[in-house]
Amino acid sequence: ESPVVLTTPDGERLEFGCDGGTSVLDAAAQAGAALPSSCRQGTCGSCRAAVTGGEYRLGTHSGQALTPADRERGEVLLCRTYPRGPLSAELPYSSSRILYGGIPAREAVVTALETVAHETVRLQLRLEPDGTAGEGCQFDPGQFLELQIPGEETRRAYSLANTGNWEGRAEFLIRLRPGGAFSSYLRERAAVGDRLPVHGPQGAFGLRETGPAPRWFVAGGTGLAPLLSMVRHMAEWQEPQQARLFLGVEEERDVFGVPELSEAEAQLPGFAFEVCVRHPGPSWPGPSGNPAERLAGALRAASVTPDIYVCGPPALIEAVERVAAAAGIAPDRVFRERFLPG
Ligand code: FES
Known part of the structure; x- marks a missing residue:
């Protein structure tokens, strides 16, 4: 096992061991810290970090999720990063984005589904109150929820378009993709009243406090x-x-x-x-x-x-x-x- 140290800009320090066959993302999760991620297979780019020291192997990934220029800067996708010795990296988000209890799952109800443009819909959900995962729909602007197709295992990540609230309202703007799994659900059978599991909120994208800059x-x-x-x-x-x-x-x-x-x-x-x-x-x-x-x-x-x-x-x-x-x-x-x- 190699020791891994991850730090956040607000000074949080995560330390855990990772063997060469486990990704840093999975090892962090096994140590109780779910880091922002979505696809977990090197295609979405949401698990980026910047290596500051140590050797590692980078598994297969999309050149769009991590470009050659990103790699030259020492950036990695943690879901595809396998340490070859002690490794340290900086996470580009504050510790508030790390989910120590794992990714919370809730049940949600479809409250509205309307077409807003060609092949583009607005989906509105109400998240049901949950004793452990919480009440309302609290998140930081920029974060996403993974929505699970009712009765299936397939999940897709969609950014929330509204703001955090205590009524549980979650709003999404979704482009319907030809052949897309969630798109097909929305196009063919989604209806008001459907119940579906949602996972999150997750994700590192968000407003940064950088002072008065526009x-x-x-x-x-x-x-x-x-x-x-x-x-x-x-x-x-x-x-x-x-x-x-x-x-x-x-x-x-x-x-x-x-x-x-x-x-x-x-x-x-x-x-x-x-x-x-x-x-x-x-x-x-x-x-x-x-x-x-x-x-x-x-x-x-x-x-x-x-x-x-x-x-x-x-x-x-x-x-x-x-x-x-x-x-x-x-x-x-x-x-x-x-x-x-x-
Ligand atoms: Fe999507 Fe790592 S989680 S690239």
Whole structure:
């Protein structure tokens, strides 16, 4: 067994042993600490950490979840990291995201399911009170729940789009994927009143306290969900940072989220958003192109350097990282969540 030491930015220190055939993620769980993760097979990127010392083997993983550039920086996916001796790494999230009792499971009831755009639905659940897992739906904006298809073992992770509350309300914005397991459930048989297990909340993505820097959000499609949660949280707490959001979709029929973002705009002074359509028709009144280009233009005109929060497909995240680097924004002020198929 090799000793592993993981540290968080707020000074928490996890120490446990890990044999060479067990991933660091699994060894941490066996030691009683469930770390943010989702797919557990190297495809989603949610279990990243930065190795600070020691030798390790990295198992097979998606080049989108961990790019060669990430690897050069010493980043790893803990679900695919096998120590070859003493290993130390820094976790990119605070200790509040570590679940010491394991990942809580609850039962939830479908309360609404509606189409909000082409192949895009809003799913609303009510989490049932549970003596051990708690009451209401408490989470940090940016986190996700894994939803389990009723009567099956299959789970899929979806970001919460609303904010924490004591009524148990959980809201999701979901793009229906052809052949996707949860998509097929939603498309073919989901109904109000269905009961399904949910696991979480989990995940390390979230608002960072970096002072007065503006917060700029870039969303690709339903990557809007966790960013909408953050903006709604800012509106609820009347947070003072200036905020902007760029939402990109492919076609006009894909546009969604405008009522929710308009509501936030009315409630939160200093917040503005725009929707850009990559392939607009002649009557589209708004901007066209992709949100990374819109971000680049806005950064050129900006007088202060914002923090960037981005959620969407890997290509968008990489484009935003390039734009941010060109504008002189440090990589540690770009917070990202990749949306990858499970
Ligand atoms: Fe490790 Fe998904 S949990 S990449």
